[in-house]
Amino acid sequence: MQRKKWFSRTGIAFLIFIMVVAAKFMDKTHSIAEIYVFGDSLSDTGMVFRAxxxxxxxxxxxxxxxxxxxxxWIEYLAESLHLSSKQTNNFAYGGSTTGSVGNSYVPSLLNQVQSFTQTHQPTNPDALYVLWAGANDYLQGVSSATVPIKNLTTAINSLTDAGAKKILVGNLPDLGQLPATKNSSNSVNLSALTQAHNQGLRRSLKILSQQHSDIEIVQLDASALYRNAITNPADFNFTNVISSCLAGVGDASRRHRACSNPDQFLFWDGIHPTAAAHRIIGKTAFSAIQEAGMINPRSMLVP
Incomplete structure (x- = not known):
């Protein structure tokens, strides 16, 4: 009789333990409620256009x-997360740098984040906070990755200090292999800066993750994605990963001449990807946050 009671108590205790562990796991993987986006033209959905x-x-x-x-891409990601436009809050501006570099007409990444944190205290811990910037720093002449990486780290810390718990950070595609740069005298230097940036970003994100054990930080590996698309274009249904769909980029009289098959191009103009490429980036971002356990894989379906 005593043994039967002992087994009963042990079974109940074990069941309670399992329920507690399962509750913690489910709490960690519940759906993302909102997205907040900070960055440049790769994520801009109309800020410069309206301005x-x-x-x-x-x-x-x-x-x-x-x-x-x-x-x-961020719109495709929101779609995969089943979020409406009202649940996607975009602060990204085309032309933005990470900090005060060259262009004073649009807010930098740091300014975007500062503007957000000043008006959103505390932040929503169930939201995904997205940061993707740095390309314009180097395209506008920054010769070291030190300051852009510091700016990105500062921006992330500002968000975590305000209560952000889920963060997605994009690295950079090879800036020396864009249609606008690959034949320029600065191509090799831009490729080296891209590599330095991505290495520095990876180290910084690792340190941040160690410092904030309660924060989930995931990287969108745009560098590997672009490299794979250029190396194996057929895998992405591309037939042209070298030139841009728009003909005569830089020539205002010809700028409106677009190719007849943009979905087969990686690049729309000399710098920016096509919508087809953006869709792939969005799906890659979705996979990254799903694999990191930010969302419950059984509750999400990629369109």
């Missing part, structure tokens, strides 16, 4: 304020 009264980027060459021929 310029619809003059830039020019429509219809560019789609409704996007620096592409269609929706950009």
């Amino acid at each position: 310029t009264g619809g003059m830039y980027p020019p429509n219809p060459t560019y789609f409704q304020g996007r620096y592409s021929n269609g929706r950009v």
Whole structure:
């Protein structure tokens, strides 16, 4: 009789333990409720367009304020997460640098984050906070990765200090292999800066993860994605990963000449990807946060 009671108590205790562990796991993997986006033209869904009264980027060459021929990656990611436009809060501006470099007409990444944290205290811990910037720093002449990486780290710390718990950070594709740069005298230098940036970012994110054990930080590996697309274009249904779909980029009289098959191109113009490429980036980002356990894989389906 005593043995039977002991087994009963032990069984109940074990069941309670399992339930507690399962509850913690489920709490960690519940769905993302919102997205907050900070960055540059790769994520801009119309900030510059609205700020310029619809003059830039020019429509219809560019789609409704996007620096592409269609929706950009963050919109595809939101769709995969089943989030509406009202649940996607985008602060990204085309032309933005990570800090105060060269361009004073649009807010930098640091300014975007500062503007957000000043008006959103505390932040939503169930939201995903996205940061993707740095390319414009180097394209505008920054010769070292030290300051851009410091700016990105500062931006992430500002968000975590405000209560952010889930963060997605993009690294950079090879800036020396864009249609606008690959034949320039600065191509090799831009490739080296890209490599230094991505290495520095990886180290910084590792340190941040160690310092904040309660924060989930995931990297969107755009560098590997672009490299794979350029090396194996057929795997991505691309036939052209070298030149841009828009003909005569830089020549205003020819800028409106687009190719007839943009979905087969990696690049829309000399710098920015096509909507087809953005869709792939969005799906890659979704896979990254799903594999990191930020969302319950059984509750999400990639469209």
